[in-house]
Amino acid sequence: MTLTLSPNIPDPDGFYDELLAAHEGLTAEESAALNARLILLLANHIGDRDVLRAAFDAARRPSE
Amino acid sequence: MTPRYPLAATLYPYARVPAQDAAPVRHPVVIVGGGPVGMALALDLGRKGTPVLVLDDHEGVGQGSRAICFAQRTLDIAHRLGPGARMVGKGVVWNVGKVFHGEERVFEFDLQPEPGHRHPAFINLQQPYFERFLVEAIRDAREEGAPIEIRGANAVTGLTRHADHVALDIDTPDGPYAVEADYVVACDGARSPVRGMMGLGFDGRVFEDNFLIADVRMTADFPTERWFWFEPPFEGAGQSALLHKQPDDIWRIDFQLGWDIDRAAELDPARIRRRVDAMLSSRTGTVPDYDLDWTSIYTFQCRRMHAFRHGRVLFAGDSAHQVSPFGARGANSGVQDADNLGWKLDLVLKGQAPDALLDSYSSERVAAADENILASSRATDFLTPKSDASRLFRDAVLTLARDHPFARPLINSGRLSVPRVYDGGALNGPDALDGPAISCVGAPCPDAPLDAGFLLDRLGGGFVILTVDAEAPARVEEEGIVATRLALTTRDHDPTGALRARYLGGAASGVWLIRPDQHVAARWAHYDEAALRRALRIATGREAGP
Structure with a gap:
């Protein structure tokens, strides 16, 4: 499997709303903790080390 | 000679030998240091019929539980050498472990043994028992003709390397004498005097920390479980704390104190008792009756020698490599060193294999040491996060693990010692x-x-x-x-x-x-x-x- 980098989320605006709603009312520190939990949950769901490694690379090297 | 540490038992008291009054005698193998590694190697060589002399600067086993966790591979080796059944008979097997983060209980596990093995995954046993059973097995083997000699209160003070042998200067209560050896194995611990005499050091210093260790005697009804705390909630307990049971109603407690500590103050019994009181009462609200049996501060580093073989001198156990205590990889890997070296030395000394076979001891066990150092460094990163991001994920894992099984394998309080697979090793065939x-x-x-x-x-x-x-x-x-x-x-x-x-x-x-x-x-x-x-x-x- 390879990392999906083409649009894959139905109703992107709705998803984005939900993502922000998850952080609503949290301090910066609480948001950071939530993001860490979220990453672990999603990483376990993906479960493919090659895909996860490709995601780390893509996250570390955004284009200019 | 002043002992460096108090003894739990005198097992091989000093006895003058005729060699002290004669020209130096040549021995095939001299083992320096009579700890678990040296004694296991002596037993293995002697049982194969290769004469071996053990020089120990003490006359028996030191006090304190120290290396308390002996893994399956070590028990398998000990069984082959003789004393395995006595070790397992005396040791404590526990199955239930509880992991806490501050006041919160993160999760509880029940390790059911994998069927189809003679030995459990590990036992808890105080190091003095492990050493004593090895020495008893050496006595038994000697009665059956195994050529093993142990000389207590024989301290190696000098070492000279020659082309065809190694000369050792030895100090005794009756003064100095000298012996010669075809091969010397330095099993003389983390501060290895032999390593010092040869001017050899270590590669790298990955990590260091201090642990306050207490053996607590307690007959109160207390569950035979392993309790591990990340960020213990009791005052001054440090980064982590561990409580688990040993034989003889002794409980072992480890507090991870960090690097910059006042050793003398930390060893004040009143201060230790305050910590232990807080730990033992943390889940029940009451402090059971207990005695402090032994306390110590243990400082460790993660590092190894560049090579474990230097000509006719070989290094095994803590003299060659040191790891953090997480995962019980110190004594267990040292016994694996002895297991790897014994048969090779035996074949070389009997002329059945070339001296080059001993090079594979270094390459195989260096690879094993690297694996152990990696595992213990990863545990250390989890236990003592070094950056904000590292702490964020560590805490996220501990939080998620309360509700979700997927996060529990990510919790790392030490991965138990397993033997190295010699991938790509020099001795491997197809x-x-x-x-x-x-x-x-x-x-x-x-x-x-x-x-x-x-x-x-x-x-x-x-x-x-x-x-x-x-x-x-x-x-x-x-x-x-x-x-x-x-x-x-x-x-x-x-x-x-x-x-x-x-x-x-x-x-x-x-x-x-x-x-x-x-x-x-x-x-x-x-x-x-x-x-x-x-x-x-x-x-x-x-x-x-x-």
């Missing part, structure tokens, strides 16, 4: 069987229950041609090295199916060449005489591998 990874070339043989007894007992301590549903001759001799066949069939010898699962997998038949330390040297689907002879030559350092 891996020509489409079999399971657990018994691949380089792996320690997994045990399996047979129709009578266990497989590892049947393998013994020499080269073995193991056949499962395959033909082979009963005995093959190659330049003085004899390999004897152990013929098994899945029909007659495999009542539980473990032999098939652990050795054949989907293959219909298999032939394995097993080394004297019960690691796999080569494997094939069928017997091929030329291939087996070549593998024997590779496994004894006569020929380079494929």
